[in-house]
Amino acid sequence: MFMNSNYPAESRALIAVDCIIFGFDEHEEVLKVLLIKRDMTPHKGDWSLMGGFLGIDETVDDAASRVLHTLTGLDNIYMEQLHVFSEVARDPVERTISVAYIALININDHDQKLIQQYSARWFTLEDKPDLIFDHDEMFNLGLSRLQHRVSTKPIGFELLPEKFTMRQLQKLYEEILATDLDKRNFSKKINSLEILEKLDEKDKRSSRKGSYLFKFDEEKYKEKSRQGFHFKI
Amino acid sequence: MFMNSNYPAESRALIAVDCIIFGFDEHEEVLKVLLIKRDMTPHKGDWSLMGGFLGIDETVDDAASRVLHTLTGLDNIYMEQLHVFSEVARDPVERTISVAYIALININDHDQKLIQQYSARWFTLEDKPDLIFDHDEMFNLGLSRLQHRVSTKPIGFELLPEKFTMRQLQKLYEEILATDLDKRNFSKKINSLEILEKLDEKDKRSSRKGSYLFKFDEEKYKEKSRQGFHFKI
DNA sequence: TGCATAAGTGTAAAAAATACAATATTATTG
DNA sequence: CAATAATATTGTATTTTTTACACTTATGCA
Structure with missing residues (x-):
């Protein structure tokens, strides 16, 4: 038995989480998605899902919770792992695989100031801009998952x-x-x-x-x- | 624009794929799972799912396909991403997150010699031994997913x-x-x-x-x- | 030829999903 | 205070789907 043994030959990669955050606007009676304006290159100024990197002492669920809290100020948000996205060149900066999550929040509960800090905005599905990287693919899959889930689990209430x-x-x-x-x-x-x-x-x-x-x-x-x-x- | 730019402060981790391989024994009319006997420490000699590490030039689907081919000799196996497992200490050797897959094969098609090389064996769900790490949790989730999937997609035929x-x-x-x-x-x-x-x-x-x-x-x-x-x- | 064995098939009842429209409540206004 | 306007609430008939249940058919073999 060795101390500090590892699997030396294998390559490590960055692990990200990206969150598709849904909300329901009661007034307009439409489903919306919360997007942030990217503040770093590449694609600076373009719209993306809120994300973050996996910390050394976190599970991916922990990381997603943290990311959600950072943007909304909320805890105990309903969320569910969606899918892993791992195309080799999906992030041009560095090999990164991303675990996508869907999250449901009450659109009136969250911290308005925080989302301003992140230049985040709610978009109706009609107005949603194109997103960076593979985030549109994530979004589409997330919407399908949401449609399926609300039919089989009582999660719609999370949005009300x-x-x-x-x-x-x-x-x-x-x-x-x-x-x-x-x-x-x-x-x-x-x-x-x-x-x-x-x-x-x-x-x-x-x-x-x-x-x-x-x-x-x-x-x-x-x-x-x-x-x-x-x-x- | 910089060459070789990256996200320097973030920590990288190993990424594995683990496959829950289901087969249907027509003779005994039972569902079985293909397990391998682990040939490295820790837990050498214990049973586990077949897995492998993500290569630098692979998607996780590619890695799972490769792992499945390695054990069975088969290509174009039905498989589907199940869930990411990322408990910090799930692999005692080194921080590793694993993407679990379920896979369905015809139990008579695969390469018998290969599975002997890997000391692999088919187990009925009754006889299935306890597995290493979090592989039992993966297995249970995989079985639930299989039960749900065969009810909503025509994938049962993959097993026949x-x-x-x-x-x-x-x-x-x-x-x-x-x-x-x-x-x-x-x-x-x-x-x-x-x-x-x-x-x-x-x-x-x-x-x-x-x-x-x-x-x-x-x-x-x-x-x-x-x-x-x-x-x- | 008749027997043993598994394959193949139909119908009635119950439950669930769908289509469809009239009545009830109450604040406001003339 | 009566009429009105606007939305909320409620029921029934029909169709479709699901469930329960048992006898007949085909064939190899004794």
């Missing part, structure tokens, strides 16, 4: 405030899935899942009648999951 | 010979999903997908009557996919 109306939830799904849904069938479906709590409170901003507010009941969801329930929309 | 009976296909699904299926409902379902070609040929090994052989019609599947069809079992 704690209390939301049935209509907001429906708009969120319509926007992410890029489809129209029937409101009668939608609420029937959602209610049949029995994972939302209907509050007595109403949101009166959108109509005279006001619409009931709901809350995602995570405990109920977990309990049902233990009993074999599978979320499906 | 080109021509197979409806019963073999059903056994394969039963084994992977760890459930029993009704043969009437199963063949009704499969046939309704219209992606199999029923041959005139029969396999007479399993019964006097013989059972019809089928072939996966990839072209038909691709055409249907273009038209919005989604495989679902």
